[in-house]
Amino acid sequence: MKIIVPMAGRGSRLRPHTLTVPKPLIPVAGEPIVHRLVKDIAKVLNQPIEEIAFVLGDPAFFGEDVVESLQKLASDLGAKGSIYRQDQPLGTGHAIMSAEPSLSGPAVVAYADTLIRADFDLDPEADAVIWTKKVENPEAYGVVKLNDLKEIVELVEKPKEFISDQAVIGIYYFKDIGVLKEKLQEVLDENIMNGGEYQINDGIKRMMADGRIFKTGTVDEWMDCGNKAITVETNGKMLNFLQSDGENLISESVTLENSKIIEPCYIGEGVILKNSTIGPNVSIGNQTIIENSTVKNSLIQSASTIKNANLEEAMIGNHAYYDGNFSRVSIGDYSVLE
Missing domain, CATH: 3.90.550.10 (Spore Coat Polysaccharide Biosynthesis Protein SpsA; Chain A)
Incomplete structure (x- = not known):
């Protein structure tokens, strides 16, 4: 085949x-x-x-x-x-x-x-x-x-x-x-x-x-x-399927400081979560840092930094920097909002 x-x-x-x-x-x-x-x-x-x-x-x-x-x-x-x-x-x-x-x-x-x-x-x-x-x-x-x-x-x-x-x-x-x-x-x-x-x-x-x-x-x-909206929706659906399949979606290398994860979530290697609530239906790529934030129903890629955010139905690319109180965000790789 x-x-x-x-x-x-x-x-x-x-x-x-x-x-x-x-x-x-x-x-x-x-x-x-x-x-x-x-x-x-x-x-x-x-x-x-x-x-x-x-x-x-x-x-x-x-x-x-x-x-x-x-x-x-x-x-x-x-x-x-x-x-x-x-x-x-x-x-x-x-x-x-x-x-x-x-x-x-x-x-x-x-x-x-x-x-x-x-x-x-x-x-x-x-x-x-x-x-x-x-x-x-x-x-x-x-x-x-x-x-x-x-x-x-x-x-x-x-x-x-x-x-x-x-x-x-x-x-x-x-x-x-x-x-x-x-x-x-x-x-x-x-x-x-x-x-x-x-x-x-x-x-x-x-x-x-x-x-x-x-x-x-x-x-x-x-x-x-x-498009962005349907991709974020698909991310949430897939997370629920994978959780039902019994897959381990959260890396053991995640640093969790005064933070809570509401599953299902995918959280990659080397992610740092400080004073934040993550989930449900959130994917976070490797080496991303999230501080003082609430994130749900969102897709965040690798090596990005998110601070002081209240995100829902957001999609953020790689190597992005976001500091603010916006929602329904869609920013690409190497972007900065502060």
């Missing part, structure tokens, strides 16, 4: 946090989004992962530190790590084809801006599986249309009339991804674009037209990381 991870986008909706760090490497509940996503997919697949292919963007932004991080992620899962570059932002189909040498055999394609919780078996009769989540407002999503055999027969973007309540979340399994490669190559050769981009859906629709069987794999939770 292979996992293909297109992650070349700049994450503009999550700025300023993505000005210095690619969005898939922003930590949520103490671990980068793409690391957590790939590990969770590996758990669902429950079979050996042969290769993980990452499709990155501009080397000036996705540099060697990013490559090393992803190579280690693959190695830790016993897989070969392959790095490809998407030289132009030409859509989901183009991103997948940027990894053309790795497009053979069974594979999962997963876009690295979402997190999941799932437990299901892949249907052995299916040529492909599109992972979905039941939603209350399907008109806001791309959804699947099913026939009487519960096979996917159509993909419908933001339907005005009810088609189904199963929204496509951006994770796909192909029994042989070489078939998708063949169809996407046709899309590229014929220059078929939607919104100025080559889309994975156009390759999938050609597979369906050939009679390939598509089924759904429904996830229990689908957590987006598209």
Whole structure:
């Protein structure tokens, strides 16, 4: 089994946090989004992962530190790590084809801006599986249309009339991804674009037209990381899941001086807490210092200093300095508020 991870986008909706760090490497509940996503997919697949292919963007932004991080992620899962570059932002189909040498055999394609919780078996009769989540407002999503055999027969973007309540979340399994490669190559050769981009859906629709069987794999939770507000919400959800799983989320190296932690919280190594109340639903990166503050439902990265703060639904980057009595804050790396 292979996992293909297109992650070349700049994450503009999550700025300023993505000005210095690619969005898939922003930590949520103490671990980068793409690391957590790939590990969770590996758990669902429950079979050996042969290769993980990452499709990155501009080397000036996705540099060697990013490559090393992803190579280690693959190695830790016993897989070969392959790095490809998407030289132009030409859509989901183009991103997948940027990894053309790795497009053979069974594979999962997963876009690295979402997190999941799932437990299901892949249907052995299916040529492909599109992972979905039941939603209350399907008109806001791309959804699947099913026939009487519960096979996917159509993909419908933001339907005005009810088609189904199963929204496509951006994770796909192909029994042989070489078939998708063949169809996407046709899309590229014929220059078929939607919104100025080559889309994975156009390759999938050609597979369906050939009679390939598509089924759904429904996830229990689908957590987006598209913007600051939803990323903070996702952080809280993930912390609660990890606590329920029995994971130890608080480092033994935390210095606690006249402070209280209300779980669930992730607190990294070397964190110093003085005269503060932290939690619930707070993640704090390594080497951060928090003094005389109350912090809840927030995400704070590494090596930052927070003083005299009353924070809720805040997101603060790395190496930031914050001193004040603000709330609903979103400041990026190396920022100062005092």
